[in-house]
Amino acid sequence: MIVDIMTTVSVVIPNYNQGRYVAGAVQSALAQTCQADEIIVVDDGSTDDSRAVVAAFGDRIRYIWQENQGLAGARNTGIRAAQGELIALLDADDVWEPTFLEQMIGLAVRCPEAAVYYCQTRCMDSNGLDLPQVLGGPVVPPARMYDTLLRANFLIPSTILMRRATVTAAGLFDPRLRSCEDWDLWLRLLPQHTFAGSAECLVRYRLHEMSLSTNLTGMHTAATAVIEKHFGPDDGQFRSWSSAKRRAYAGLYRYYTLTFVLRQNNWQAASMWLGRALQIDPTLAADLDLFYDLALGAQPVGYRGTAERLNLDENARHLIRLLTGVFGSWPGIEAKSLRRTTFGTVHAALGLVAYNTGHLSASRRHLAQALYFRPNLRRDARVVGDLVRACIGRPLLNALRKFTDPSYRDKSRRCYTVDDAPRAQY
Secondary structure: OOOOOOOOEEEEEEEOOOOOOHHHHHHHHHOOOOOOOEEEEEEOOOOOOHHHHHHOOHHHOEEEEOOOOHHHHHHHHHHHHOOOOEEEEOOOOOEEOOOHHHHHHHHHHHOOOEEEEEEEEEEEOOOOOEEEEEEOOOOOOHHHHHHHHHHOOOOOHHHOEEEHHHHHHOOOOOOOOOOOHHHHHHHHHOOOOEEEEEEEEEEEEEOOOOOOOOOHHHHHHHHHHHHHHHHOOOOOOHHHOOHHHHHHHHHHHHHHHHHHHHHHOOHHHHHHHHHHHHHHOHHHHHOHHHHHHHHOOOOOOOOOOOOOOOOHHHHHHHHHHHHHHHHOOOOOHHHHHHHHHHHHHHHHHHHHHHHHOOOHHHHHHHHHHHHHHOHHHHHOHHHHHHHHHHHHOHHHHHHHHHHHOOOOOOOOOOOOOOOOOOOOOO
16 A cells, blocks of 8 residues: 655665665665655765765765764754655665555554654664564553653664654754764653554664674763763662652663673673662562563574574573672562562563573473562463463464464464564664
8 A cells, every 4th residue: 555645755864884785775765665755865974985886876865975973963964954744764784674664654644643653673684684583672652652761772763754843843863972862862852742653574674793882881871871961960869869760770770781791791790780770760670671681691682582592591590690699788678579579570581581492391490480489470471371381382282272273373482572572772
């Protein structure tokens, strides 16, 4: 179905030394079933062959070259030059599926009150081969979007369609931020403006040596700058903070925790920051997404949540030692209750990872432990469902389902997978 509307759309592609990939991004924008009104490539001072690569597309592309200003500055230049009512962001190393604009513009038509629209994206490697991990997670209800983004930024820029007038009025991207500039803009737009999402996977997100920063200090500095900009510094007096500031700083230290494990396999540093996060916001003890990601350990982005390159037993040992360290010197009845909740959530996460990767005996063991520590998880369909399936065994379960439902096609793995939860960009 082709969208028939009067809305105009500009595509903004910032590029810095992505001559190897930018042609693919441009071609995917040109190949849309619903054509954009203009495609703008902003070359942010590239020193490779990017200019020649883009020039090959002729007058189908508007090319702007500028001295290097960083990603925020390049996007801002494109947005200021754009004529469209809607701006579609596309990074030079990513590509859209052919129906991206059609479906996202359709979402904008159905949700005219929203300022930002987003969808999911599948990872691919440097050569464009699909990887199993999907980023983005389920659609977040608009009323929960601000709290969700305070805890973790799961929006991928290449999935974004946004209203030019609204983001321009908000001041565009902050050029002082060399990273996390998108997160800052989303927090400035919320909660005054609505975000609308699609569960469709309409983008392919490329993972390569330049897309995954190894500068952990720089990543943490940028994320901290965003939170300090919005809420002021961490003065240590968290009991007097607003609920939003507590959630934001707990989310920041949650990010530290996850990135220390994912980027460096540094569980000791993760323990320190997890303890701080739990002190600030004890509700993190029940954050299944957090502990699901920790249960995956240092498994690479692109494969997270699959059996490939996963050492679940080793990760489980690390996690238990991590929690022992967190609660070892934390006295009091309140800490004891928090400890039980946290251990219950950790075992639930380990059980779900084990089930999704085919380790049924480990799944039974961890999910039983989860119910011991957190009896209220008996009301969680994901936990109880996987425990039942792990006890029955997948072959018998599939046979029973095929017998009772002829249309069944091995849905037994669809309880809680890598595709199911909002993911931060690590």
